[in-house]
Amino acid sequence: MSALKDISLSAIAAGFVAVLISYAGPLAIFFQAAQGAEISTSMMSSWVWAISIGAAVSGIGLSLWLKVPVITAWSAPGTALLVSLFPGLSLNEAVGAYLTAAAIILAIGVSGSFDRIIRLIPPGIAAAMMAGILFQFGVGVFTSLESSPALALGMLAAYLLFKRLFPRYFLVFLLMAGIVLAVLFEGASLQGVSWQLAEPQLIRPEWTLGATLSLAIPLALVSLTGQFLPGMAILRGAGYGTEARPILTVASLVSMPMALFGGITTVVAAITAALCTGKEAHPDPGKRYVAGVASGLFYLLGALFSGSIVLLFTSLPVTFVALLAGLALIGAISSNVAAVAAQKDHLEASIITFLATASGMSLLGLGAAFWGVVFGCIAYLVLHRRPVRQGEGPGRAEPAAIRR
């Protein structure tokens, strides 16, 4: 085992923090989706088990295989999308759509056309759809100010303080401060939280056209543009010349069995990846893959005790989860809105996408994100496409990223 001598404490710590942040922030969004779907706590723990196992297996496998710190997670914008679709969407339909989305990503991964396909989507429109999906979460922070002012103000202050002092790890501190504030101001009781092992539950997939168009396709799209694109950019920015093909292939293959237990698409982490790819993980880039393996092992631990994680989140007030999710996504909203504004040549089409997605409209049974892209693309073709396309390709800006 050559891997044994590569082990370092710093890499393990980086992996641990990455997992902790995933459970602190993005998991809150998943809980909002679960609350919207009105499912039982045992079903919730099956979901958490599935996303954790998916991230664990793909993260360990890819990191060991490629010797690169590949941090995987579940699709954060994808779960945000879920929140808007439940409870109109049935669990079985959701699982069917997860499988379809995984198949789309697999096909793109195997064919090696990731970069080409990403280039086809006008970057402003992709960013605008992300901003539109995430927008409600940001606004939710401030509507909580009206319903539970003490908790909201406290968490807002904690967010500002920790974001200023510990920008990297603020989510972990925010989670802890938030729990304290929830107990103090909202009378939340943690007595019901106990050690509880996961009980995975099998869900029968069901395919419908509506779920395919309003969940599967937008899910594949936001996973590719909101997770794989920035995730790959972070890896490449850290000096790893890794190809997208094995990562997309493995992540989507792992997604499939996990989907049957309620796990949403497994993707490359964007929020936490940078923690494990930099110098903090290990001075030697060749040994940072240990951080990826470590994060996978911590995910396994999380999977084992997913019952306890669910109990913790369900014993906290709904506003707490909304605040945590919203504050965790502030950075992502900011970078996506900035990406929209940066694409000056198709600004109006992007704004239309944003408006349609943020409106939460549903038309012919299809969700707002789908229509956002449809209307945005129509507006793009009507307004911005030049009849003569010689030479000047659309300039790609910074990826529309979920960033810390």
Place this chain on the structure above:
Amino acid sequence: MKHIEKGVSLRRAPGDFLRDLNADNASAGLVAGIFGLSAGVIHISAGTAAGLDSAFIMIWVISYLMINGLFGLFMPAYYRLPLPMANSIPGALLFAAVIPVVGLEAALGATLIAGFIALVAGLSGVMSTVMRLIPMPIVMGMIGGVLLSFGLNMVRPLENAMLPAAIMILSFFLSARLIRKVPPLFVSMAVGIGYLMFTGVDFSGIQATVRFPEFIVPEFTLAAFLAYGLPLAIILVGMETPAGVGLVKGMGYKEVPANAITAVGGLGTMISSFFNLHSTCIAAPMTGICSSPEAGERDKRWVAAVIAGAIFVVCAPFYGYVVSLIEATPGYFIAIIAGLALIRVITSSLAIAFSGRKHEMGALFAFLIAASGIQILEIGSSFWALVLGVMISLVFETKDFEFAKGKQAVA
């Protein structure tokens, strides 16, 4: 008065007007005037959405056209620059939203104070100081958040009135792309009215009325000032004037009377407050039309602004006709027209807020807070958006502030 810039001459203006008049500036002036008239639709939809009485909305819009039009005759004629005057659209939306909360007289009292602040800002030349205090991206983030609901309301009719909504929106964008000279807003409205006639909407109740601005005495309350007067003053001084001045400068005019535009706008706003109107200021979109190269030779573009002002004054008393026309239409019609009229304002405010890479976080918080529409201590979200936006920006983006520039090297 030493900060107020000197103009050319008012006495010779009528003669020079005839001398400089040509097809280019006449057509640009016509388009700007029509654009300004159609802006009344925003007042009507905002007022209706806020539950205001339709009779009040009418005298509001009539005052807007009459008072702003008179100032719009004077400013370009005196300075010989394309400086059309109109009212602040974000201000109009705030005004409509705040009336049910604080009452009309109190809102107008806040308008009077806001106008006075603008007058003082212009007379004393403190414009630049105010600009430093509240960074433009944060103001624009707030505006974007306030206006966002109009954009969302434009999209929502697609759910239950898909066909008319789709053809109105599509015709707007197709005409924006294909027919440059006709305002897309008018094409969209014509298409919408055509659809309504075709499906048999009853227009028989429409009647032409003649009305004039009505006098009213404002009242002063602190709540109205905080929720509306202060944001309005900031909009007038910190947003409308710089936007208009920037536009004119951008079109190649070297000497632009920034202080006079602020002061005259302030004086006009003070007068406005006695006539159910919320502001008088330079109008950025109309300024764009009047000062653009399409208005012909640069030295003669001022004529376009004068024509726009004249259209306002002449059309004002008959605006009731438009109001009753609009009342006969279903709700989505106005929602879509208002959204389309504002989409460029929303787009440019978001672009200004987020493309400068400065005060991004403050702008985002201002945007989200304004969009959330929360009310704390009876004070509206636009105020909190500015306060929290600036505070957050002070903490996180200290180096983006003008005053920090001297001390810190560019990162």
